[in-house]
Amino acid sequence: MQRSNTLSVIGWTLLSAIAPGAAHLRAGRRWTGAVLLTLYLVMLATVVVFVLVKGKEQLATLVLDPATLNVVVGVCVAGGLAWPALVISSYVVLRPGTLARRAQGVTAAVAGVLAIGMIVPFLLLGTKTRAGDDAIGDIFKEQLAKPVNQDDPWDGRKRINIALLGGDGAASRQGVSIRTDSINVVSIDVKTGDAVLFSLPREMENAPFPPGSAMATRFPPPKNFWLPPGQGRGSGDLLNSVWTFADLHPEVTGHGRTRAGDAVKGALGQILGLRIDYYMLVNMWGVARLIDALGGVTIHVERDICYGVGRADGGVVKAGTHRLNGEQALWYGRARDHPGSTCAGGDNSTRMRRQQCVMNAMLSQLSPSTVLLRFNSLAKAAKSTFVTDIPRELLGQLALLADKVKSGRVSTMRFVPPAYNPAYPDFPRIRKVVRATLARASAPAGTAKPSASPTASPTASPGATKKATTQQTGVSKLSSTCTAPQSG
Structure with a gap:
């Protein structure tokens, strides 16, 4: 009988980790258990409905939005604190004090490990979310002058x-x-x-540049982009040196962070x-x-x-x-x-x-x-x-x-x-x-x-x-030369 009670306490404590309120209902705390279980089911239903209603399009926008990521981190912090407390509460209402001393130690150890274990997924998700947010912020630093029109994000461009x-x-x-x-x-x-x-x-x-641009003024047609020997890294007049020149000569291209990329965009x-x-x-x-x-x-x-x-x-x-x-x-x-x-x-x-x-x-x-x-x-x-x-x-x-x-x-x-x-x-x-x-x-x-x-x-x-024909013009399928041969 004692073994049955020990397994019961452990089982209901484990169940409470994935179905909050289950242990409270088992212990006779029906109102508390019903509230906890109802809130949990409502939360799950809300997430499911949100995903189905929003669809992939809006979810992709939300996942990459800094405000959404901050909310996720906040939820992880709250969940990392609340869920272990819920596990301990579930264990306590099962009255482990009525068990033998050895059984109390075993069940307490299981509940403690479970409570600590419940912190791990929230900690991992929060850490990864924060790392992702920092990485995205470090890479994508530019900002739009006006908010994105979700109905026409490309401003009518085809x-x-x-x-x-x-x-x-x-x-x-x-x-x-x-x-x-x-x-x-x-x-x-x-x-x-x-x-x-x-x-x-x-x-x-001899890459050309947009008329009126700083690079076009420095390298006018018909000669276009050209540098005497020694003024560029390697062969200075090659297309791959446009970035180098623009980056090293802000007195020509300006001191903007994107000056090198802007010069290459202009040439292309x-x-x-x-x-x-x-x-x-x-x-x-x-x-x-x-x-x-x-x-x-x-x-x-x-x-x-x-x-x-x-x-x-x-x-x-x-x-x-x-x-x-x-x-x-x-x-x-x-x-x-x-x-x-x-x-x-x-x-x-x-x-x-x-x-x-x-x-x-x-x-x-x-x-x-x-x-x-x-x-x-x-x-x-x-x-x-x-x-x-x-x-x-x-x-x-x-x-x-x-x-x-x-x-x-x-x-x-x-x-x-x-x-x-x-x-x-x-x-x-x-x-x-x-x-x-x-x-x-x-x-x-x-x-x-x-x-x-x-x-x-x-x-x-x-x-x-999809297939593409290789011609003298250099047309090819993107992965045609590195796709492993198919057997049979």
Whole structure:
């Protein structure tokens, strides 16, 4: 009988942790138990109804809103205090004092461990929420001049164009401005999520700037962006040095925090004939930390990739499908040809494709469970990885747009040799191809529009079965070179 009472006290105490009021009802405290259980059920029902009524669109906005995150932290603090107290209260009303001394010790120990254990989920959620809020605040520092219109967040725009840049910053290059060695612009249809990724070679020369801008005044046409030897890092007249110059010369571009990104946006807008709305720079060496935080990424390596040839820290990423750590994945994307080496790294066009593979592998292999389990390390790595002028107020809408892109049609257009000569870029031709490509991308699935240029790229087909044709123009599916071969 004593054993039965001991198990009963333990069982009802455990049940009270997930169904508050159950132990009180068992102990005859019917009014208190009914109130506790009713409040708990109402709270659960409210959460369920809120999720169903608000839907994914509004939830995404709320989750990324600082006020919501502050509420979550407050709820975690309150829950971390209230729930253990509720467990202890439930244990006490079961009158453990009527048990034998040994049974009292056992049940008290179980109740104490359970009470302390109930603090853990609230503590973890609160800590992760605060870390996420801090990381988001550190990365997305810009603010909109006016509140976001939730009914029309893009102010009537049909497409949003975002520059996606890969920087070469590293711990060994402290005090040296980065170069943008990966240069892409993604143009997204805000209604359908259909997207086109335009890739430009880092070595493109003589980039133009918007008329009347500070950079256009400093580098007027027809010569456009050009620096004499010794005035720029590496070859000063290359597209990947625009960020470097703007960052190091605030007397030309102004002292604004986004001056380097604004200069690159201006150049890309003139090259492609688009309005570039925002930029996101990803520090490629920071990506290595992100990949390590994710536990690595699985990539199909087409052939042996040599890196660090002639250096003590050099090595080889072997051909085949591997789980690469951050350093290996980074070198897979960045390795280049080295004379006399036994395996090739590839030219700039090949490197561009591999870098896209790494980013696509990260996104496709990122799961909610991975984010939850590794959130703090991801947030810490993200702070040193991203630089952007995207306002925080738009994050919720961008999250929804990214979700549309996942199920939309995605195609790429690479302005690379031999079809396009980066040393003598034909900007009018590039802009013409961009217009034709976007016109085709905006056409309903299954329809075809006449090409305004024989070099325009075909649009990929929908969803998981989408395909793209590889042509001399550099059109390719985003993950085509790093997807593992399918058996059978």
